[in-house]
Amino acid sequence: MNFKTERRIALISVHGDPAIEFGKEEAGGQNVYVRNVGEALARLGWQVDMYTRRVSAAQDEIVQHMPNCRTIRFSAGPLEFVPRDELFGYLPEFVEKFLKFQQENGLTYELVHTNYWLSSWVGxxxxxxxxxxxVHTYHSLGAVKYATIDQKDIPPIAANRLDVECQLLETAERVVATSPQEKAHMRQLVSTKGNIDIIPCGTDIQRFGSVGRDEARAALKIDSDAKLVLYVGRFDPRKGIETLVRALRESKFYSDEKLRVIIGGGSVPGQSDGIERDRIEAIVDELGLRSITTFAGRLSQEVLPTYYAAADICVVPSHYEPFGLVAIEAMASGTPVIASDVGGLQFTVVPEQTGLLAPPQDVPAFASCIDRILENPEWRAKLGEAAKIRVRKKFSWDGVAEQLSELYIKLTEQPVPVPVPVPIPVPATATATASVTVTEKE
Ligand code: UDP
Structure with a gap:
């Protein structure tokens, strides 16, 4: 696409750095989404600036990914990793840094695309x-998340988050839901007001699907007749890895010497993902699965296509998933997916055609799905083929970026909005950024 005038877009992702290694703590789908959308928009002719928080002095302040696409990192709050539930107090400083950078570099943004509720406040x-x-993409909705966790685990920031998420939906020019299921949740649980478009997440269809099964198994030294079950994702109790390992204990294939399990995902000892990995390893030991299970650690985007292609099935047992990139990455690689019957997974996985769905946390149901596919290799291959076709048709990053680009152009051609009349919540923890003046009443 060739634009007559320069078109510049800011993608804001305060806690999900698009330039970081994926698969680490708090680095998952959002990081992958922002980076890939940014790069695909740049290929379409946009000047793309992706803004995030700098978490270490060792990180570059600017990372150039390709011509017209860069990540810009601001120091807002301490130069260290801060869990997302503790970031709200640093947002005024982030806004100030943004304005200063924009002024110093002579940049003008007619439109910002924010990601997750923290960035929506910045927007x-x-x-x-x-x-x-x-334009905003939620990536996760507080109202859904808090309904699926124990009352005691609801963080103090919850009330602010719910408030911000509601105001955002009612005032943003457009909210992007990544699945019809996410849109329905917004309407049921957040607000009936506001404009929502459905534009899915995407995947790299050149990367995923580039490796054949035999080649992949040879590369990973996995026997051609092994029954390989794969999990890829963050170590977080809500990802349901426990459901998967307990289902394997109940599977008919538990005592089959050909059964193999790979659990891929990064973790740092002592941090929340390290604690969850220790908990899962203890369950794996207790269930007698240790000898057939490999904890592969963080898998780079370069090696992931090989893991997906080698697997017989990829299991996504999340308690909830607004979209679930792992499912479409596996499908693009020709591997059927067994997923929880929730959220975006109901949109991407077509039961009996590209994989199977089971109620979340339902161990016997997951065991039965695993058995059905593992005992029928011909059906497995058919499901995998259909999965690949579905992703190629519906979920490529270039297709997603084209839809976003059309939306941005449509919105920027509309008249400038009237200022928001409602007060936006102010971080109560602004003491953390005591040197920053929060000017709410402009
Ligand atoms: N991922 C990765 N390496 C890993 C584990 C995960 O690159 O070891 C990537 C994975 O390929 C996917 C993303 O992290 O693109 C996870 O996104 P998803 O939407 O499935 O889950 P989220 O992390 O957003 O909950």
Whole structure:
């Protein structure tokens, strides 16, 4: 696409750095989404600036990914990893840094695309200060998350998050739901007001699907007749890895000497993902699965296609998933997916055609799905083939970026919005950024 005038877009992802290694703690689908959308938009002719928080002095302040696509990191709060539930107090500083950078570099953004509720707050401030328009992708909804965790685990920031998420939906020029299921949740649990478009997440269909099964098994030294079950994702109790390992204990194939399990995902000892990995390893030991299970650690995007292609099935046992990139990566690689019957997984996985769905946390149901596919290799191959075709048709990053690009152009051609009349919540923890003046009432 060749634009007559320069078209510049800011993608804001305060806690999900698009330039970081994927698969680490708090680095997952959002990081992958922002990076791939950014790069695909640049291929379409956009000047793309992706903004995030700098978490270490060792990190570059600017990373150039390709011509017209870069990540810009601001120091807002301490130069160290801070869990996302503790970041709200540093957002005013992030807004100030953004405005300063924009001014110093002579940049003008007619539109910002924010990601996750923290960035949505930043976007709402920018709307007031620079009169830009806002597109938002939630990635996760507080109202859904808090309904699926124990009351005691609900963090103090929850009330602010719910408030911000509601105001955002009612005031953003457009909210992007990544699946019809996510849109329905927004309407049921957040607000009936506001504009929502459905534009899915995507995947790299050149990368995933590039490796054949035999080649992949040879590379990973896995026997051609092994029954290989794969999990890929973060170590987080809500990802349901426990359901998967307990289902393998109940599977008919438990005592089959050909059964193999690979659990891929990064973790840092002592951090929340390290604690979850220790818990899963203890369950694996207790169930007698240790000798057939490999904890592969963080898998880079370069090696992931080989893992997906080698697997007989990829299991996505999440308690909830607004979209679930892993499912479409596996499908693009020709591997059927057994997933929880929730959220975006109901949109991507077509039961009996590209894989199977089971109720979340239902160990016997997952065991039965695993058995059905493992005992029928011909059906497995058919499901995998159909899965690959579905992803190629519906979920490529280039297709996603084209839809977003059309939306941005449509919105920027509309008249400038009237200022937001409602007060936006102010971080109560602004003491963390005591040197920053929060100017809410402009
Ligand atoms: N991922 C990765 N290496 C790993 C584990 C995960 O690159 O070891 C990537 C995976 O390929 C996917 C993303 O992290 O693109 C996870 O996204 P998903 O939407 O499945 O889950 P989220 O992390 O957003 O909950």
């Amino acid at each position: 709402m401030q920018l709307k007031k200060k620079i009169g830009c328009k806002q």
